[in-house]
Amino acid sequence: MGDDTPSLESLWxxxxxxxxxxxxxxxxxxxxxxxxxxxxxYVDASHVAxxxxxxNKTHRNISEHPYACIMFMDPRTLQAYRMRLHYERSESSGPxxxxxxxxxxxxxxxxxMSEVFRLRAADVYRVLEIERVAGFTRLPEPPxxxxxxxxxxxxxxxxxxxxxxxxxxxxxxxxxLDGTLQLLDExxxxxxALILLAEDKTRKLLTIASRGYPANxxxxxISYGEGLIGTVALAKRGLRLAGLDHSLRYARAARDRxxxxxxxxxxxxxxxxxxxxxxxxQLAVPLQARGRLVGVLAVESRDPAAFQAKEETLLAIIGGxxxxxxxxxxxxSEEAAPLEPGRPARPPASPPATRLRSxxxxxxxxxxxxxxxxxIRNVPGRILWRILRQYQDxxxxxxxxxxxxxxxxxxxxxxxxxxxxxxxxxxxxxxQKCPDxxxxxxxxxxxxxxTDVAIALSERSN
Amino acid sequence: xxxxxxxDLLETGVxxxxxxxxxxxxxxxxxxxxxxxxxxxxxxxxxLTETISRRTxxxxxxxxxxxxxxxxxxxxxxxxxxxxxxxIRPPDQRDEEHRHRWKREFFSELVAVGxxxxxxxxxxxxxxxxxxxxxxxxxxxxxxxxxxxxx
Numbered sequence: 001m002g003d004d005t006p007s008l009e010s011l012w013x014x015x016x017x018x019x020x021x022x023x024x025x026x027x028x029x030x031x032x033x034x035x036x037x038x039x040x041x042y043v044d045a046s047h048v049a050x051x052x053x054x055x056n057k058t059h060r061n062i063s064e065h066p067y068a069c070i071m072f073m074d075p076r077t078l079q080a081y082r083m084r085l086h087y088e089r090s091e092s093s094g095p096x097x098x099x100x101x102x103x104x105x106x107x108x109x110x111x112x113m114s115e116v117f118r119l120r121a122a123d124v125y126r127v128l129e130i131e132r133v134a135g136f137t138r139l140p141e142p143p144x145x146x147x148x149x150x151x152x153x154x155x156x157x158x159x160x161x162x163x164x165x166x167x168x169x170x171x172x173x174x175x176x177l178d179g180t181l182q183l184l185d186e187x188x189x190x191x192x193a194l195i196l197l198a199e200d201k202t203r204k205l206l207t208i209a210s211r212g213y214p215a216n217x218x219x220x221x222i223s224y225g226e227g228l229i230g231t232v233a234l235a236k237r238g239l240r241l242a243g244l245d246h247s248l249r250y251a252r253a254a255r256d257r258x259x260x261x262x263x264x265x266x267x268x269x270x271x272x273x274x275x276x277x278x279x280x281x282q283l284a285v286p287l288q289a290r291g292r293l294v295g296v297l298a299v300e301s302r303d304p305a306a307f308q309a310k311e312e313t314l315l316a317i318i319g320g321x322x323x324x325x326x327x328x329x330x331x332x333s334e335e336a337a338p339l340e341p342g343r344p345a346r347p348p349a350s351p352p353a354t355r356l357r358s359x360x361x362x363x364x365x366x367x368x369x370x371x372x373x374x375x376i377r378n379v380p381g382r383i384l385w386r387i388l389r390q391y392q393d394x395x396x397x398x399x400x401x402x403x404x405x406x407x408x409x410x411x412x413x414x415x416x417x418x419x420x421x422x423x424x425x426x427x428x429x430x431x432q433k434c435p436d437x438x439x440x441x442x443x444x445x446x447x448x449x450x451t452d453v454a455i456a457l458s459e460r461s462n
Numbered sequence: 463x464x465x466x467x468x469x470d471l472l473e474t475g476v477x478x479x480x481x482x483x484x485x486x487x488x489x490x491x492x493x494x495x496x497x498x499x500x501x502x503x504x505x506x507x508x509x510l511t512e513t514i515s516r517r518t519x520x521x522x523x524x525x526x527x528x529x530x531x532x533x534x535x536x537x538x539x540x541x542x543x544x545x546x547x548x549x550i551r552p553p554d555q556r557d558e559e560h561r562h563r564w565k566r567e568f569f570s571e572l573v574a575v576g577x578x579x580x581x582x583x584x585x586x587x588x589x590x591x592x593x594x595x596x597x598x599x600x601x602x603x604x605x606x607x608x609x610x611x612x613x
Contacts, residue, residue, distance in 0.1 A: 019577075022531065024481030024491035032529040034481030034491055035603060036540060069489040071479065078581045080493065080514070135513030136493075138584040 006130050013074045015042045021072035025061035033057045052121040062087040080133040085125035092121045159187035167321045173329040173420045177209035180322050190299040192276045197295040197421050210274045217274030218428035229284050229296050238285040238316050240307045276300045283307040285319040289327035330418040355453040361385045363461050370434050380426040382410050391449055401445045463503050464600050468541045472499050475567025481529035482521035492518040495587040496564035509590040522547045535571045540603035549594040557592050
């Protein structure tokens with residue numbers, strides 16, 4: 001397309017459906033056809049869509065010979081434009097279909113014809129050529145200053161909408177956390193990201209979900225005020241750093257400490273914070289629900305210019321939604337739990353497990369090791385121990401959050417304690433360290449223990 | 463023969479769009495500035511300005527296949543005519559008189575649906591070529607089920 005060729009975006013007034021457009025097609029035997037369409041829909045910079053409501057000649061023609069020519073007008077000046085199109089596909093579900101369908105339904109319901117005007121499909125065409133039809137009107141084109149494109153939703157805004165909608169649909173905390181990281185990656189290219197939850201009592205942040213790292217790092221801790229993430233938690237403000245000196249990176253501090261401990265021959269009880277090798281920029285935003293810090297969302301990149309004001313804004317918006325979701329799902333996790341106690345396990349149907357996993361519980365610091373390696377400690381450590389004991393002693397495999405909550409030995413506070421997040425942490429640590437033992441969610445407030453191995457339990461007083 | 467109801471529609475200030483195709487069957491469309499049903503009720507004349515209809519005229523000279531859709535803006539009553547071009551010629555006095563009447567009615571239709579009159583007046587509807595078409599098929603095209611049925 002030459003310099004004089006208008007872009008599809010610049011034709012935004014033509015997409016308002018104020019003046020019907022005409023579409024011409026041709027059958028395979030060479031008979032042209034022309035008809036009016038009420039509206040041409042903008043899909044993206046190189047595609048438009050037309051509603052397919054009735055089986056008509058246009059629809060038959062494009063299935064035989066997938067080309068069309070559309071002429072439509074700018075309602076401000078009556079300047080005409082032609083588009084030459086190639087039919088690509090028909091969508092009968094998805095966001096484009098839904099939005100076109102809703103629009104048609106709204107119009108049709110005004111005249112009591114909702115059934116008749118049902119959208120069968122959104123026919124999507126690739127734009128091959130756009131022509132400003134010279135000699136159509138004597139009026140000059142409106143100056144470019146009026147050519148803002150209020151009709152089109154930018155990619156970022158559209159993606160934000162999808163993410164926010166999905167965040168609001170998540171019913172389980174784990175799905176919310178992992179889903180958000182996946183969407184951030186898919187829609188905005190935040191490949192390396194982590195979510196940490198705030199623990200006000202200990203003034204620490206605990207990694208609960210991560211994406212784009214070889215080890216998930218779930219369970220790793222960082223103190224308020226420590227590094228970029230800790231600073232963000234303390235200040236409750238977003239922060240981005242670019243062109244980082246290696247020695248300054250927040251992740252390294254925690255990792256070095258863990259390495260040092262290991263190097264001294266002690267058994268490391270630190271989980272390293274996930275960190276990207278040679279990261280050059282980092283961005284973190286606080287997760288706040290009604291002013292209360294619930295966590296931090298952090299991303300990093302090897303590109304020194306990856307994070308600018310735009311990325312910070314996007315992350316802040318998503319962070320707000322995420323925080324509300326964490327807050328709500330954390331509180332709701334037990335409300336829907338069934339009251340029935342856990343059922344005894346069925347006798348194993350598969351051949352008895354030949355492999356053995358040895359778990360050791362250190363009473364003094366509620367720490368659990370598996371096969372001599374640190375697994376988890378504190379409340380999640382006690383929860384795991386309780387689950388494994390009940391499995392071992394009673395053959396129980398089904399558990400509810402409510403029962404855990406009422407278990408005096410675990411010492412969980414009645415309220416305000418995010419049990420669900422502790423279970424996620426436990427689940428992910430198991431995935432990382434012994435994937436043959438799993439905690440599988442069974443809907444809100446319930447989960448099951450699944451194991452492919454035999455389990456041996458022992459306890460020690462450090 | 464164009465049925466009487468369609469002839470009545472075509473006597474009003476209808477919006478006229480033309481569909482054609484080239485040798486490779488690539489569709490083209492353009493706007494015509496008026497339509498007249500001939501007394502035999504089996505042919506029509508449409509009026510095209512060369513500036514906006516170059517490809518259309520080239521297609522018509524090459525293969526003569528034409529589709530014409532006419533819709534009345536105020537009520538969306540519409541029809542489509544298909545046929546073959548008989549002759550492309552400069553307009554005569556009778557054409558001009560008809561065209562001016564059509565233009566007046568078309569513009570008042572547009573104003574009736576909310577288009578400002580000054581936009582209508584700025585449209586370049588001259589000079590035209592008269593395209594005589596022998597109508598082979600005619601269809602009702604008012605939106606809704608049954609659109610496209612033979613009239």
